[in-house]
Amino acid sequence: MNQPLVSIDVVPFRYNRAADALEVILGRRQFEPSIGSLALPGVLLLAQERLGEAVGRALNTKAGLAPRDIATAGEVGVFDTPGRDPRGPTLSITRFAIIDTDTVGATAEAVPIAEVSGLPFDHDVIIAMAARRVYEKLFTDREVAEALLGPEFDTVHAFTAQQQLAAAAEPVGEPLSLANLARTLTNLGWVEATGELGASRGGRRPKVWRFTPSA
Amino acid sequence: MNQPLVSIDVVPFRYNRAADALEVILGRRQFEPSIGSLALPGVLLLAQERLGEAVGRALNTKAGLAPRDIATAGEVGVFDTPGRDPRGPTLSITRFAIIDTDTVGATAEAVPIAEVSGLPFDHDVIIAMAARRVYEKLFTDREVAEALLGPEFDTVHAFTAQQQLAAAAEPVGEPLSLANLARTLTNLGWVEATGELGASRGGRRPKVWRFTPSA
DNA sequence: TCAAAAGTGTTCGACCTACACCCATGC
DNA sequence: GCATGGGTGTAGGTCGAACACTTTTGA
Numbered sequence: 516m517n518q519p520l521v522s523i524d525v526v527p528f529r530y531n532r533a534a535d536a537l538e539v540i541l542g543r544r545q546f547e548p549s550i551g552s553l554a555l556p557g558v559l560l561l562a563q564e565r566l567g568e569a570v571g572r573a574l575n576t577k578a579g580l581a582p583r584d585i586a587t588a589g590e591v592g593v594f595d596t597p598g599r600d601p602r603g604p605t606l607s608i609t610r611f612a613i614i615d616t617d618t619v620g621a622t623a624e625a626v627p628i629a630e631v632s633g634l635p636f637d638h639d640v641i642i643a644m645a646a647r648r649v650y651e652k653l654f655t656d657r658e659v660a661e662a663l664l665g666p667e668f669d670t671v672h673a674f675t676a677q678q679q680l681a682a683a684a685e686p687v688g689e690p691l692s693l694a695n696l697a698r699t700l701t702n703l704g705w706v707e708a709t710g711e712l713g714a715s716r717g718g719r720r721p722k723v724w725r726f727t728p729s730a
Numbered sequence: 731m732n733q734p735l736v737s738i739d740v741v742p743f744r745y746n747r748a749a750d751a752l753e754v755i756l757g758r759r760q761f762e763p764s765i766g767s768l769a770l771p772g773v774l775l776l777a778q779e780r781l782g783e784a785v786g787r788a789l790n791t792k793a794g795l796a797p798r799d800i801a802t803a804g805e806v807g808v809f810d811t812p813g814r815d816p817r818g819p820t821l822s823i824t825r826f827a828i829i830d831t832d833t834v835g836a837t838a839e840a841v842p843i844a845e846v847s848g849l850p851f852d853h854d855v856i857i858a859m860a861a862r863r864v865y866e867k868l869f870t871d872r873e874v875a876e877a878l879l880g881p882e883f884d885t886v887h888a889f890t891a892q893q894q895l896a897a898a899a900e901p902v903g904e905p906l907s908l909a910n911l912a913r914t915l916t917n918l919g920w921v922e923a924t925g926e927l928g929a930s931r932g933g934r935r936p937k938v939w940r941f942t943p944s945a
Numbered sequence: 946t947c948a949a950a951a952g953t954g955t956t957c958g959a960c961c962t963a964c965a966c967c968c969a970t971g972c
Numbered sequence: 973g974c975a976t977g978g979g980t981g982t983a984g985g986t987c988g989a990a991c992a993c994t995t996t997t998g999a
Contacts, residue, residue, distance in 0.1 A: 517776060517777045518733070518735070518736055518774065518776065519736070519775060519776075519777045519779075520733070521733055521734070521736055521821065559733065560733055560734060560821070561732060561734075562732045562733055562734045562818075562819045563819055564734075565810055565812065566808065566810045566821075590807060590808070592805060593781065593805070593808060593823055595780055595781045597780065603777075604777045604778055606736065606775070606781075606823075608808055608821075608823075670951075670952085671950095671951085692989080692990080693950090693951070693952095694951085694952075694953090694989090694990080694991085695988075695989075695990085696951095696952095697951080697952060697953085698952090698953085698988095699988085702987085712996095715950080715951095715997055715998070716949090716950070716951090717948090717949055717950060717997080717998070717999095718948085718950025718951060718997055718998080719949085719950055719951040719952075719995065719996040719997055720950090720951080720996070720997065721950090721951060721952090722951085722952080885978070885979085886977095886978080907962080907963080908977090908979095909962090909963080909978085909979080909980090910961075910963090911978095912978085912979060912980085913961095913979090913980085917960085930969085930970055930971070930976095930977085930978095932970080932971070932975090932976055932977065933969070933970055933971080933975085933976040933977030933978060934968065934969040934970055934976085934977055934978040934979075935969070935978080936977090936978060936979090937978085937979080
């Protein structure tokens with residue numbers, strides 16, 4: 516049976532609290548085509564492998580991440596754009612992953628999502644769609660929120676994560692105001708204010724939030 | 731490279747106005763496994779083929795439908811449940827399709843969605859997820875609505891379509907009241923009342939709606 | 946004391962739901 | 973007429989956006 520090659524491509528997001536920046540972890544390609552360029556971690560799917568395993572293998576071999584660094588993952592879509600890979604017909608099954616570690620592999624790089632562009636294949640499009648998926652889940656899916664923001668986060672962390680996802684998902688994102696965010700978080704039901712305050716960014720210090728114990 | 735087989739499975743929906751019923755078009759399997767059973771139309775993907783083409787081929791060879799019978803289609807998901815196919819590791823890329831014809835192939839059957847169950851592989855799960863996708867789009871995506879309900883439809887058509895999709899998507903669907911549906915349709919912005927009335931179902935005749943000219 | 950930045954009070958409108966009641970139809 | 977069933981009026985509640993204003997912070 517003559518079938519297209521099937522690859523799993525992963526969009527690994529990470530929130531860098533020190534820089535208040537949402538980052539995508541890219542790997543430097545070791546083979547042609549586009550050798551030496553940064554690209555999404557991806558591997559060809561093996562016959563006996565589950566999709567989730569392939570995600571782990573892609574992140575491990577292409578970005579130096581361990582399985583336990585993957586806080587959560589989810590579906591993005593399937594891409595079959597013709598000519599997306601000059602080697603021939605390929606199908607890309609795409610997932611997002613949310614990464615919880617500070618160290619990446621030697622051949623990998625964490626790039627602020629605002630600066631990502633010009634990647635090989637159709638990876639720019641894939642990242643935009645992945646950002647949209649995560650954006651939609653950020654304040655609706657506790658698992659995604661907890662994975663991206665960590666057990667404790669302040670209002671500004673949440674705001675910049677939301678804003679940078681929106682900007683990556685749509686070239687023209689709405690402004691999004693921080694003013695109502697504390698209220699929005701309160702109404703979620705699964706985060707609560709700790710009473711502590713986060714680092715000042717030049718003015719009043721933002722509230723710190725934690726996830727409620729009951730999962 | 732040892733890769734799993736990749737199949738495209740299609741969930742073809744059709745709204746049967748005469749019976750006020752949402753139907754799924756199933757094909758009778760010509761090969762093992764599960765030879766003779768009804769199942770979703772599906773084919774193994776070919777290397778040089780786009781996903782959309784494979785959808786057309788599946789519907790043509792397994793359900794006797796022509797490409798122009800496909801009013802619209804969309805993404806459902808990717809399934810890799812182990813053991814989903816006894817022949818070995820397979821990956822199922824799934825789409826829904828909305829069909830606009832009254833005639834199906836000799837080896838195919840249009841089954842009311844409420845009566846569908848016990849299909850081979852994981853097709854029951856796939857249909858539930860497809861129903862959820864279409865349900866979400868029914869009153870938000872003009873293309874899906876127009877494909878499913880046709881150029882003109884009455885309030886009861888819209889209501890039963892919505893209700894049967896909800897029931898198929900979740901074992902326990904909310905009641906959903908017809909009372910506000912005429913209002914909801916008016917507020918969509920892309921349908922308008924024609925002024926005509928549809929067939930009576932034992933009481934007052936429902937309004938007939940059409941899609942506004944401006945696409 | 947001032948500018949910057951975060952939080953709060955308040956209002957507004959969109960929208961969804963529910964429920965009561967009215968209207969049209971077939972028998 | 974009367975049961976059946978769709979349509980409409982109206983009220984209540986939720987939700988998010990907006991905007992002005994207050995509070996906290998660093999310089």
